[in-house]
Amino acid sequence: MAAEEAPPFFAESIVFLAATVVAVPIAKRLGLGSVVGYLAAGAVIGPHGLKLLGSGEEVLDVAELGVVLLLFVIGLELEAKKLWSMKRDIFGLGTAQVLMTGITLFAFTRLLGLAHSTALVAGFGLALSSTAFALQILQERGQLSSPYGQRAFGILLLQDISIVPLLAMVAILAPGEGPSTYSEIAREISIVLGAVAAVIIAGRYLVSPIFLLLAASRAREVMLTAALLVALGSAGIMHFAGLSMALGAFLAGVLMAESSFRHTLEADIEPFRSLLMGLFFVAVGMSLDIHLVADKWPLVAVGVVAVMTIKGIFLWALARATGSPNSDALRIAVTLPQGGEFAFVLFTAAVGNSILDYETANLLIAIVILTMLFTPVACLGLDTLAARVKARGVENPSIETFEEAAPTVLVIGFGRFGMVVAQILTSEGLEITAIDNRPDRIDYARKQGYKVYYGDATRADVLAAAGAGKATLVAMCVENDKVMGKAIDLIREDFPGAKIFCRATDRAHALDLTKRGVDFQVRETFESSVFFGRAALEVLGTPVDRIDQIEEDVRRRDEERLAVQLEEGMFAGADRLHKVTPRKFGKASREKASAD
Known part of the structure; x- marks a missing residue:
């Protein structure tokens, strides 16, 4: 019996997965990062390589x-x-970079013989960096939250915004096209403003109540569906208005950043983002016309060197002029010198409007892709230079700087116990992140002024999104012993650098935590009972020094009993319990206490 026909894209999926499984580890082994592996895999299996897959443009749409x-996360x-x-970084540094780099590259392409309108599109298209590429590099290096990473992100965000006026420029430069009427311009502006308002209103007032309702159902798959709906729905609204889909998703993400479900959303979307980002870079690699590069290699080489050099110089100079130290300016310069994915959009639109011919557009796209390939090499070169300088013992702040790291705490469980812990930590000015899996608690804590997020502590991806990898200390304040045990095992395995402080619900739980090797544990009932007993003795007239002796003896005996129980079991060590002893002060002491 003949086998049925395979489902659509089945063979293509196998080719894609096989190519990435081979190429990405090799690229990372060479220190070039996963993005280069994806690009190389796409170039090899694409229509200009082994022809195992068709056009990259078809894959790129998905x-x-x-x-x-990525922008939503x-x-x-x-x-x-x-x-x-x-x-200031977005509208000041970002605008200056696009304008100065675009004008310079426009002049450069004019010198190469391109027509005025063609050079204008080419220059400003090449001035845009790759948001996906640069953010992937920053995330892989763990430097997105660093000062230079934040400034680089500000530049990228402005570039995403600038695609709108650049596409309008293409329409204006198109031959035979007259300028739009004022009514058409007003209509376009109203659509854009309406789309932005719709995303803001939905993100601010509708999404959180819906997620509270879904969280109460405890259906994880529904939460995941809702997360994807928020990201893609906001992107679709912006796309309808003619804006960047990525910009719409970013705006929705910002509006959800203060939501209680921020970390769960991030953890749920991350697997889809990673897979689709890999597919995106493979599709970009498939677009590289290797035969065209081989035929026009001198022109392509000049273009790659010119784009990376001009952009790198402007990025470094502008970063320095706006207050960045030399080390940060250098890192920005080697992170953002490549062309970007929006250049493909701009060049495609220019071809459709007869501003660029097909061959010129392909040459420019090849230059963009090759600058992507060489960017990790530039980053690796700067890292190597910094390592050599450090090995020689040379103090060179122009290459290497060290940042002060403030301790952060992740509080898991925000009931009465967790809230008091948070009060003490925040009173010292420490930065905390708190997660809980009960929507009612989260809602109550938010009304009290605390930022608590919805999250399941038994999921490693949620812990990572909540910042367990950066936390100096994890405070386990949950009541459920099994949940705490699973969370401790995950933290020990995936985030070994964090100290673990635990709330023990009873003696058996305290013994279990001790066996797990946590850094600190406290029995809430024991400590509250000791405090209760002290207060009772004070009212009954016992002198303070005698109370201190009693407390010290009780604690010593309790520690000895715990040690015995760890060796012999829960019911051992009864002889260490505090026995009844006669009072060592008489009538005079009682009369003095009563008088006091």
Whole structure:
């Protein structure tokens, strides 16, 4: 019996997965990062390589969803206040970079003989860096939250915004096209403003109540579906208005950054983002016309060197002029010198409007892809230079700087116990992140002014999204012993650098925590009972020094009993219990205490 026909894209999926499984580990082994592996895999299996897959443009339509989800996740990490604090980097540094680099590259392409309108599109298209590529590099290096990473992100965000006026420029430069009427311009502006308002209103007032309702159902798959709906729905609204889908998803992420479900959303979307981002870079690699590069290699080589050099110089100079130390300016310069995915959009639009011919557009796309390939090499070169300088013992702040790291705490469980712990930590000005899996607690804590997020502590991806990898200390304040045990095992395995402090619910739990090797554990009932007993003795007239002796003796006996129980079992060590002893002070002491 003949086998049935395979499902659509089945063979293509196998080719894609096989190519990435081979190429990505090799690239990472060479220190070039996973992105280079994806690009190389796409170039090899694409229509200009082994021809195992068809056109990269067909794959790119689906793969661009990876960029959308990436920007949504990035938005989740940026609250509106933090984004507003970056306004100088976004609108100042970012605008200056696009304008100065675009004008310079326009002049350069004019010298190469391109027509005025063609050179204008080419220059500003090449001035845009790759948001997906640069953010992937920053995330892999764990430097997205660093000062230079935040400034680089500000530049990338402005570039994403600038695609709108650049596409309008293409329409204006198109031969035979007259300028739009004022009514058409007003209509376009109203659509854009309406789309932005719709995303803001939905993100601010509708999404959180819906997620509270879904969280109460405890259906993880529904939460995942809702997370994807928020990201893709906001992207679709912006796309309808003619804006970048990635920008729409980013805006939705920023609006959800203050939501209680921020870390769970990030953890749920991360697997889809990673897979689609890999597919995106493979599709970009498939677009590289290797035969065209071989035929026009001198022109392509000049273009790659010119783009990376001009962009790198402007990035370094502008970063230095706006306050970055030399080390950060250098890192920005080697992270953002490549062309970007929006250049493909711009060049395609220019071909459709008869501004660029097909061959010129392919040459420019080849230059963009090759600058992507060489960017990790530039980053690796700077790292190697910094390592050599450090090995020689040379103090060179122009290459290497060290940042002060403030301790952070992850509080898991925000009931009465966790809330008191949070009060003490925040009173010292320490930064805390708190997660709980009960929507009612989260809602109550938020009303009290605490930022608590919805999250399951038994999921490693949720712990990672909540910052367990960066936390100096994890405070386990949950009541459920089994949940705490699973969370401790995950933290020990995936985040070994964090100290673990635990709330023990009873003696048996305390013994279990001791066996697990936590850094600190306290029985809430024992400590409250000791405090209760002290207060009772004070009222009954016992002198303070005698109370101190009693407490010291009780604690010593309790520790000895715990040690015996660890060796012999729960019911051992009864002889260490405190026995009844006669009072060692008489009537005079009682009369003095009564008088006091």
